[in-house]
Amino acid sequence: MYVKRNLTPGFVLRYTWPSILWTTAYTSAVFIAFFAFDVKWIDIPFDLVSAVGIAVAFLIGFKNNQAYDRFWEGRKIWGQIVNYSRVWAAQSISLVKAPAGNDINVPDVQRTLVHRHLAWINALRIQLRQPNAFAVRENILVERLVAKHDPGESVLGTIAPFVSDEEREALRGRKNIATHLVKRQAQDLADLRRAGAIDGFDQLMMMETLEKAYDLQGMCERIKNTPFPRQFAFFSHMFTVLFCLLLPLGFVDVFEREIATGAASELSPWIQYAKIPLAVLTSWIFLT
Numbered sequence: 001m002y003v004k005r006n007l008t009p010g011f012v013l014r015y016t017w018p019s020i021l022w023t024t025a026y027t028s029a030v031f032i033a034f035f036a037f038d039v040k041w042i043d044i045p046f047d048l049v050s051a052v053g054i055a056v057a058f059l060i061g062f063k064n065n066q067a068y069d070r071f072w073e074g075r076k077i078w079g080q081i082v083n084y085s086r087v088w089a090a091q092s093i094s095l096v097k098a099p100a101g102n103d104i105n106v107p108d109v110q111r112t113l114v115h116r117h118l119a120w121i122n123a124l125r126i127q128l129r130q131p132n133a134f135a136v137r138e139n140i141l142v143e144r145l146v147a148k149h150d151p152g153e154s155v156l157g158t159i160a161p162f163v164s165d166e167e168r169e170a171l172r173g174r175k176n177i178a179t180h181l182v183k184r185q186a187q188d189l190a191d192l193r194r195a196g197a198i199d200g201f202d203q204l205m206m207m208e209t210l211e212k213a214y215d216l217q218g219m220c221e222r223i224k225n226t227p228f229p230r231q232f233a234f235f236s237h238m239f240t241v242l243f244c245l246l247l248p249l250g251f252v253d254v255f256e257r258e259i260a261t262g263a264a265s266e267l268s269p270w271i272q273y274a275k276i277p278l279a280v281l282t283s284w285i286f287l288t
Contacts, residue, residue, distance in 0.1 A: 049250030099196030119162035244283035
């Protein structure tokens, strides 16, 4: 996530420079063909371009709303993970007690339960950031920016401060380490119940917290592994590109009407070509 207050021009250009290049080249070719080589048949009524632009604007607005809803759903899920993490820490500290006639180091047990939960959070964080087949491939400048800020963390390396070496080695080769960490928590609760460190009601409450952890992890994985349908992005992008292709053709129609009415009779050729940056700017807004 980008957390700075403002997007710098350089940051925006990393994502938009390909669209700026091709719209500039295409728009320039249209205007040169129309004005320099007198290819008059390429103009189309601007009213048609305007109608397409309105439809594309509605479509893009709807897509942005859906994307924000997806982002906000993930934020709510992570907020629940924070809340239930506090619940788990409170339960581990307050419910685990020294059983009579059983030599259990309660502080060590409490520390193990809390630290393993921290390992679960960090394992889930790293797993969710790992790319999959649905990951979007950006242009080379964006890929370099992402690689520059990628710490290159592995799941096992990240959880090393929170679990024992023996437990970490037992997790080596597991595809979903976060799931096995929660399972290990449940196994420890069963051992504590048999040892008398917690009673049946305590075990039930703590198992409900672990169940919630599984639910929240599944929600996060669902968001990651279920992208929007491909046609949702493909057709909106295709319609936007179509609008950008029609825009210069509509602009030459506007200029031709200005000449016909005498409004542009005093304009120099350089003023005519000023429509190029205007068309590029409009296309850049829609594409961005």
